[in-house]
Amino acid sequence: MKIKYIAAGMIVSAIAMSSCSDFTEIDAKGKNLLNRTQDLELLLNADYSLRATTMQEVCGDLIYAYSPLSTILKVPVKTTNSIIMGWDEAGHDEKLPELTASDAWYSGCYEYIGRIANPILSMVDAADGDGATKAALKAEAYVVRAYFHFLAVQKFAPAYNPATASHTVALSYVKEDQDIKSPTEPVTLDVFYDNIIADLDAADELDALPESAVNQLRFSKPCLYAIRALVHMSMQRYDLAAQDARRALDIKSTVADYNSMLTTCYGGITGAPYQAILRKKLECPEDYFADYNIEFYNTWLNVGQLEPGHLIHDRFNTLNASYEGLMDPSQMMIGVPGLFMTMDMDSSWPVIGLRSTQMYLVLAECAIGEGHYNEAMGHLDKIRVNRIDPSVYAPLEGSVNDKATAIGHLKSTALGENMMSVWSFVDKKRWTQLDDYKETYRRTLVEIDMTLTPESSLWVFPIPQNVINNNPNFKPYMN
Template sequence: MKFLKFTLYIFLPVLLLSSCRDYVEVEPVGNNRILKYTSDYRGLANNYTSMGSSGGIYLLANDDVEFPTAYQNNVTSIWGNSYTWQDRIYDPSQGDSDWNGLYLAIYYSNVILDGVMKSQDGTDAEKKEIYAEAFVHRAFAYLQLVNTYGPQFNPASANSEKAVPLLLKPDLFSSLERNTVGEVYDQIISDLTSALANDIQDTPEFNVLPSKRAVYALLARTYLYMGSYQLSLDNAQKALAAQNALIDLSSFATGYSYPVLIQNPEIIFSKTILLSYNGAPLSNDLLNSYGSDDLRYNYYTIAGTNFYPTHTGRGFGIATYSYTNGINVGVSVPEMYLIAAECYARQGQTQKAIDNLNILRAKRFKAGTTYQLSASTPKEALELTIVERQKEFIGRGFRWFDQRRLNLDPAFQKTYTRIFKGNTYTLAPNSDGYVFPINQNYIDLNPELGK
């Protein structure tokens, strides 16, 4: 299989998945008049532009980002509304690109799951490989959706709050009634388990394709968000057993030495957020937290003059230094080390937590400088881990998901305040501002979305 040689030749007009009923005029992808051969389904599965869609609106809301005063007059209403945690993000004339893209990836996944095993001119092994991959793509999309448009999973509750619709068939007339947070998480775990049960490949040729290690890594992330720390740790260790290479930033001459996407040894499974979110100004407090020996400042950030609108601060750098990487929010080796560190700290294993942090930090500092951390208590190790997560994942939006889940712990709760165009906005712990509203246009078309 050669990923780069595949071209998606199946024509499908852009589907605005605000409602399954909204695209009934579109020729369905999933019938055999269009998708007949196994190679057709492989082409669909390899359409990275659509299958790699990961949203990203939350990046503007997290405390990684800080809009300078002069910059505020140059941003769109969408950026301003997200930045200030509004209960309405989009104007009546606008669509939600995050929602649309994620549900398009789900629709394609459903098409594959519904039809690939009945396709022609492919071996059973080829069909099963594509089938298993679709479960992973769907699980990833739902993990993004539930953490953007649904309340935070709480291990101490029934998680019966409404989140997003679970669409599991390529049916143009599916109900859009929202499922609960608990139901969505159950489906995510079921999909990832199904990928394993269908013998998903161990080592794909490219990191944009799902794999067994990607399943373990996604399970580690999912269980972390659920507060199931032993299960999260178990799966992080399985992922690291299969892939544990880290980039040594001290070996680079400049940020432009950063490897291209498909050669990046740290990426276990690539997913990138929309390019429109590139260039958001990063928080001065966060930027100032990097010591002079920490190379992540130089290689993970870049001057704001490289973006439009320009700004005087710094923006996320990797997507500029190595364009094909984009702003990658797929699972990675650094994330697995950080998950392991957090889980160890929460289980009272202070030194194991610190050891995992130092494995990562050893590859992030100037050669010959001091990078080692130490801690005397699990609490201290946990605090160091949370700080390290924010530094390692700067400018990717991960911080938003961390803010949501850390709100459940009084030790990490914090009220955030922003001044935007002269007005003050506040985000209290566990407030409605942590749940992005479903576009009102979509609710108007499909009232069950608002229930």
């Protein structure tokens, strides 16, 4: 169960707007209330909260269910759950569009763009306030707009391929000067990504973001560089990605040591104590940007792929640990024995967060592409030494001499970092375009054999019906 918390200071729903003028006017007096920089800044104190469950299910990370999988997957009439969990391509292509009345990921991304980024960009120059504050607000608004466009396109458009991006249709890139009386028009994937980069470059040129934000719910300079690094990775611009990753790490390179972040928990049956990771909300030193998310009753499918001694495997707070080995929670709940079921009510495992560890993964992948395997393993070791039991840990640097082995270690380390977030889906989808990285995933659940190929249509989700019904320029699958 994903539970979200409301960030302090979030503005009231009176700013639920459909255009910049509608967003910011009160009809009774006709007076714009966001005419000072301190008022505009309130827009940035938002609860940036998105749920990636369906993407995590598609990429094989988890199953989000409370009833037997045999009931969910073997239904006579296809459902969203049976299609997504069952890797059902035919159901995805033929049935899922009509089942998708709305989509919280789509509406959330464009809501943050329309309610936060674009109102600030349209009004900040005319607002009362000093120039430095205006520059900082404008820079953060550019980052917000770029980031949520980037997150939106991950779900609803094909992976970026430089050879096909110019004739692959993406989504609309909505700016502050959008005419609200005209339906938005989708642009090609290359234009969409170019707009993301342009917004991030505009924020960079302002040089007004703080190196450390007032809290981890706000965007800072390392966030800008981290987002641009991830965008360049999607565009296969590895030199630029590595450059931005280094710029982020030059400001903040800390990797949290999970070995020293353990707390004592107590079993729910005999009360026996056990150790579990406590990743405190808004306090994890590796986070550039964080959103609130706890892991509760999510069933992980691939935790067994982590290397021996990994604390996500051995010290994550799970129902398995709470039941003290006396009962199997996954057998009881979903009818499949031996799976990890999360029960961490006290930590925060961000879904769309940005971390220093992502930048080390970027540098490692870029180094592998250059054939610099020792350098790549050195970047992974900076993460691994803080994730693996010291009695088991052994450095990879100096032990890897071939690309396939290096990629295997990269994928294993990335899994441990990303499986609670959207980034596992983003990486696996991006890798479908890379010959050395793409793979076919196979699994069997309740006697159903499933296959997910790099070419599968499952990597792209349908545009929700409420968007199509209001915009003739959209269709369920844009390509």
